[in-house]
Amino acid sequence: MINKYDAIVIGAGHNGLVCSALLAKAGKNVLVLEANDQVGGAAITREFADGYSVSACAHLLYKIQSQVEKDLNLNINLASDNLSTIVLSEVGEHVTYCGNKVTGVNESDQKNFAEFFKRMTRFSDLLNTYLNKPPPRLGTKNKKDLFTLAMLGFDLRRMGKVEMREFLRLIGMNIYDELDERFESPLLKGGLSLDSVLGTHLGPRSPNTILTYLFRMAGKHGTLSTPKGGMGSVTKAMSDSAKAAGVEIITNAKVKKVIIEKGTATGVELNDGTIYNSEIVVSNADPKKTMLELVGARNVETRFTHRIDNIRMKGNAAKLHIALNKLPTIKGFSESDYSQRILIAPDENYVERAFNSAKYGESSPLPVLEITFPSIKDSSLAPSGCHVMSAVVQYAPYQQKSDWNEEARTNFKNDIFSVLKQHMPDIENCCLSSEILTPLDLEKEFHITGGHWHHGELTLDQFMFVRPVAGSAQYQMPIDGLYLCGAGSHPGGGISGASGRNAAQVILKREKR
Amino acid sequence: MTPVSINTGRLRSPFYPRLAELDSLNTWHNWAGYSSAEALYCEDMEYFAIRNSTGVFDITPMTKYRITGPDALDYLNRLVTRDMRKIKPGRVAYAIWCDDQGQVIDDGTIFHLREGEYRLCSQERHLAWLTTAAIGFDVTVKEETAEIAALAVQGPTSYSVLKNMGIDGLDSLKPFGLIHHQIFGTELMVSRTGFTGDLGYELWIDPDKAIDLWDALFAAGKLHGIQAIGTHALDLARKEAGYLAPFEDFLPAETTVRTGRTRSPLEIGMEWLVDFNKDNFNGRRALLKEKAEGSTWRLVKLDIEGNKTADHSYIYADDKKNSDEIGFITSAAWSPVCKQNIALGTVRTPHGKPGDNVWVEVYYQREMHWNRVMAKATVVDKPFWFPARRGMTPPAPF
Ligand SMILES: Cc1cc2nc3c(=O)[nH]c(=O)nc-3n(C[C@H](O)[C@H](O)[C@H](O)COP(=O)(O)OP(=O)(O)OC[C@H]3O[C@@H](n4cnc5c(N)ncnc54)[C@H](O)[C@@H]3O)c2cc1C
Numbered sequence: 001m002i003n004k005y006d007a008i009v010i011g012a013g014h015n016g017l018v019c020s021a022l023l024a025k026a027g028k029n030v031l032v033l034e035a036n037d038q039v040g041g042a043a044i045t046r047e048f049a050d051g052y053s054v055s056a057c058a059h060l061l062y063k064i065q066s067q068v069e070k071d072l073n074l075n076i077n078l079a080s081d082n083l084s085t086i087v088l089s090e091v092g093e094h095v096t097y098c099g100n101k102v103t104g105v106n107e108s109d110q111k112n113f114a115e116f117f118k119r120m121t122r123f124s125d126l127l128n129t130y131l132n133k134p135p136p137r138l139g140t141k142n143k144k145d146l147f148t149l150a151m152l153g154f155d156l157r158r159m160g161k162v163e164m165r166e167f168l169r170l171i172g173m174n175i176y177d178e179l180d181e182r183f184e185s186p187l188l189k190g191g192l193s194l195d196s197v198l199g200t201h202l203g204p205r206s207p208n209t210i211l212t213y214l215f216r217m218a219g220k221h222g223t224l225s226t227p228k229g230g231m232g233s234v235t236k237a238m239s240d241s242a243k244a245a246g247v248e249i250i251t252n253a254k255v256k257k258v259i260i261e262k263g264t265a266t267g268v269e270l271n272d273g274t275i276y277n278s279e280i281v282v283s284n285a286d287p288k289k290t291m292l293e294l295v296g297a298r299n300v301e302t303r304f305t306h307r308i309d310n311i312r313m314k315g316n317a318a319k320l321h322i323a324l325n326k327l328p329t330i331k332g333f334s335e336s337d338y339s340q341r342i343l344i345a346p347d348e349n350y351v352e353r354a355f356n357s358a359k360y361g362e363s364s365p366l367p368v369l370e371i372t373f374p375s376i377k378d379s380s381l382a383p384s385g386c387h388v389m390s391a392v393v394q395y396a397p398y399q400q401k402s403d404w405n406e407e408a409r410t411n412f413k414n415d416i417f418s419v420l421k422q423h424m425p426d427i428e429n430c431c432l433s434s435e436i437l438t439p440l441d442l443e444k445e446f447h448i449t450g451g452h453w454h455h456g457e458l459t460l461d462q463f464m465f466v467r468p469v470a471g472s473a474q475y476q477m478p479i480d481g482l483y484l485c486g487a488g489s490h491p492g493g494g495i496s497g498a499s500g501r502n503a504a505q506v507i508l509k510r511e512k513r
Numbered sequence: 514m515t516p517v518s519i520n521t522g523r524l525r526s527p528f529y530p531r532l533a534e535l536d537s538l539n540t541w542h543n544w545a546g547y548s549s550a551e552a553l554y555c556e557d558m559e560y561f562a563i564r565n566s567t568g569v570f571d572i573t574p575m576t577k578y579r580i581t582g583p584d585a586l587d588y589l590n591r592l593v594t595r596d597m598r599k600i601k602p603g604r605v606a607y608a609i610w611c612d613d614q615g616q617v618i619d620d621g622t623i624f625h626l627r628e629g630e631y632r633l634c635s636q637e638r639h640l641a642w643l644t645t646a647a648i649g650f651d652v653t654v655k656e657e658t659a660e661i662a663a664l665a666v667q668g669p670t671s672y673s674v675l676k677n678m679g680i681d682g683l684d685s686l687k688p689f690g691l692i693h694h695q696i697f698g699t700e701l702m703v704s705r706t707g708f709t710g711d712l713g714y715e716l717w718i719d720p721d722k723a724i725d726l727w728d729a730l731f732a733a734g735k736l737h738g739i740q741a742i743g744t745h746a747l748d749l750a751r752k753e754a755g756y757l758a759p760f761e762d763f764l765p766a767e768t769t770v771r772t773g774r775t776r777s778p779l780e781i782g783m784e785w786l787v788d789f790n791k792d793n794f795n796g797r798r799a800l801l802k803e804k805a806e807g808s809t810w811r812l813v814k815l816d817i818e819g820n821k822t823a824d825h826s827y828i829y830a831d832d833k834k835n836s837d838e839i840g841f842i843t844s845a846a847w848s849p850v851c852k853q854n855i856a857l858g859t860v861r862t863p864h865g866k867p868g869d870n871v872w873v874e875v876y877y878q879r880e881m882h883w884n885r886v887m888a889k890a891t892v893v894d895k896p897f898w899f900p901a902r903r904g905m906t907p908p909a910p911f
Binding site for chain 1: 587590592642648793796801
């Protein structure tokens with residue numbers, strides 16, 4: 001066995017896989033070490049009840065970068081594509097939106113929605129250019145950085161004076177005010193509010209929720225799809241591509257620490273004591289885990305440690321999985337409606353109120369939900385005639401008051417089912433078994449500090465130039481040879497591969513020098 | 514919530530009653546929240562006590578932090594630039610610590626009291642920095658300034674005075690060593706440390722026993738010329754020893770706003786305290802870079818012609834016109850014991866190498882009118898005052 005590699009990637013999350021594949025394609029001899037028994041990180045498919053499987057964490061594909069698909073020759077088999085979003089109404093008068101079209105609302109809302117969509121996609125397109133390259137450093141004389149910064153200014157200005165002003169007005173703002181000004185339909189406002197706050201510790205009235213909405217729209221304008229075989233098939237394709245490029249992947253290999261000699265990374269040590277050497281160590285783990293656990297404060301500077309320690313990354317999104325003997329009844333639903341993305345977010349104030357509890361360490365008594373029944377278009381996930389429900393539920397604060405003891409979990413589950421029952425009266429009869437994963441569970445299962453969707457809150461103070469923290473936004477950590485490639489680095493979370501791809505570019509460029 | 518009462522006025526050291534009795538000048542200033550005497554009866558006489566007999570200075574206001582826990586050593590080793598693994602229990606280390614950019618935050622002394630148990634002392638308060646630096650370490654940093662009364666006992670007869678007091682173990686106590694001694698039903702810590710560059714000790718005790726200690730010390734020193742002293746006398750002594758004072762010879766990085774006003778250890782003559790062989794310490798990356806690229810500033814000790822004190826003077830290069838301004842004086846004094854006009858200053862590199870000549874522009878006032886002289890000065894390497902007794906073990910008795 002050789003223990004010396006050109007690069008070692010800690011973690012086989014989708015970003016780690018993308019990064020490793022690109023390094024290998026550039027001729028590097030790459031080893032990937034994954035703590036879990038399968039690759040994929042938070043993008044996996046697994047069985048949660050006998051014969052019933054789901055995407056165990058991320059379940060909808062809407063951010064995968066076309067550059068990543070191209071670079072890795074990915075051929076992702078989709079079970080469904082171009083999903084609509086249906087915001088449930090108790091009386092069956094649902095609101096449905098897809099692209100720039102919305103139904104179930106009045107004419108003025110329809111017109112405004114098209115306008116809103118146009119503007120938001122224009123802004124998200126601008127943003128997207130900068131998500132797919134390392135962010136420029138501020139305050140340096142580096143030509144590339146200065147050029148990128150100048151381009152950013154130029155691109156902003158090029159939108160025209162009015163649009164630029166609008167962009168600058170909106171970028172730090174909350175979505176609630178913007179929606180309230182534009183729309184009348186509570187369901188539409190509720191749905192768009194939920195779109196903006198998914199995966200964050202933010203309510204629609206929190207500043208930054210326009211940024212999170214734009215981030216969601218970046219790349220594919222929010223076009224939703226589900227992969228055949230669940231999210232695990234996406235990361236399976238990525239790992240196949242990596243392996244084809246020569247990457248060696250070892251699972252059940254939990255890295256205990258990054259070995260550092262005099263400020264330079266020289267390899268990693270596993271929990272079982274095995275040592276692998278490499279001059280390049282890339283971490284797909286989140287910045288806190290990487291710097292505070294795997295590297296250790298003693299190896300980095302005080303202020304830097306302080307900044308890392310202060311990264312806000314307490315998750316709020318829980319995952320609910322239900323094995324169903326049949327699809328539950330939903331008032332006013334046609335057969336095809338069940339295979340769309342279904343939201344429970346009756347209005348924007350409901351969403352904000354759901355967030356209120358999270359501020360005080362309590363789960364929402366009236367949670368918001370993003371629901372899919374992936375088995376409708378993908379029979380591999382459940383026994384024939386049966387189905388699975390995969391839902392993201394908010395808010396379930398990581399630091400729940402009682403630390404998510406049994407009682408808190410039961411209460412939360414009961415609360416979720418009461419909300420579900422309002423829209424699906426027979427849900428309990430359909431339910432064979434269920435599983436709820438709180439951020440605490442997600443932290444344990446996927447080794448993500450705080451179980452946070454983005455490996456770090458996606459807000460302006462942790463975005464672009466200052467992601468994960470000021471002075472280290474270009475993947476390189478203040479240890480020679482140590483890089484980040486996960487969602488905690490620029491640009492952020494979601495199944496996109498952008499962090500992994502950007503990191504690989506930086507590493508290869510540094511190497512050339 | 515029950516209300517807490519906090520004394521927001523100026524604190525008094527437990528030695529205050531004794532100092533107040535001796536004080537006839539009433540010149541007190543604020544040192545880290547405590548009243549500290551600038552001089553008690555005559556600053557010249559107080560200074561000569563340090564050099565000729567024994568001067569006693571109340572260092573209770575010095576900030577003290579107790580550092581304990583399984584990671585105490587690793588914590589300190591990351592904090593300061595020198596290698597703390599070499600400082601065994603019973604030893605004291607003079608140390609400096611830097612921010613992430615390798616700029617000096619402060620200097621101080623670290624006492625390895627017992628295995629894994631440390632005390633860090635400095636002139637300025639640093640709890641915020643020390644607490645931040647503790648992130649990721651299993652260590653407890655506790656401010657204990659008010660829980661320990663301390664005296665510096667400095668001068669050629671100090672050894673005999675303490676021996677008279679019945680303290681054992683002094684004969685083998687080397688510079689930067691410490692011992693524990695039982696007295697007044699408590700533990701007295703004695704370290705061979707100080708800020709005067711002379712033979713001297715520092716005594717550390719429970720504040721409740723402060724007066725007992727003072728009385729026993731002055732009784733034991735009666736025939737050895739023991740005198741209480743204030744900060745002015747000490748300040749002169751420290752300049753002779755070439756010791757730096759924060760806010761004078763360098764600015765603590767954490768409280769400095771303007772860029773370029775802070776200094777790295779390499780720029781204040783402290784390279785000997787920087788151990789690049791250590792795996793890491795705060796500022797290491799920045800300092801390695803500075804070492805490779807060269808520093809901007811250099812601290813110089815100057816022996817200046819004439820007898821006019823060169824306070825705050827500009828320093829000029831020794832060239833044809835002597836008009837190339839290269840730096841300025843940060844501390845200056847006429848040294849009575851060396852009979853030298855001495856100063857510490859900061860100059861731009863490459864100027865100021867030991868042996869170089871520079872020119873100092875000295876302004877002085879005579880009956881209202883200002884005069885100016887250009888005085889030639891030589892950069893010296895060694896401290897101005899470095900008596901053999903400072904390092905002698907055992908020291909000579911009197
Ligand atoms: C509840 C929830 C729902 C989500 N839903 C969606 C969605 O529908 N669509 C979407 O696009 N995004 C979604 N996301 C976000 C998305 O899952 C993440 O942003 C994304 O998976 C991050 O990918 P990554 O590769 O950067 O990190 P991860 O997927 O977290 O991968 C990191 C890998 O590193 C490994 N690792 C960590 N430490 C070690 C160690 N010491 N040794 C070895 N290996 C280690 C981990 O085991 C893991 O495999 C959701 C997130 C959550 C929490």
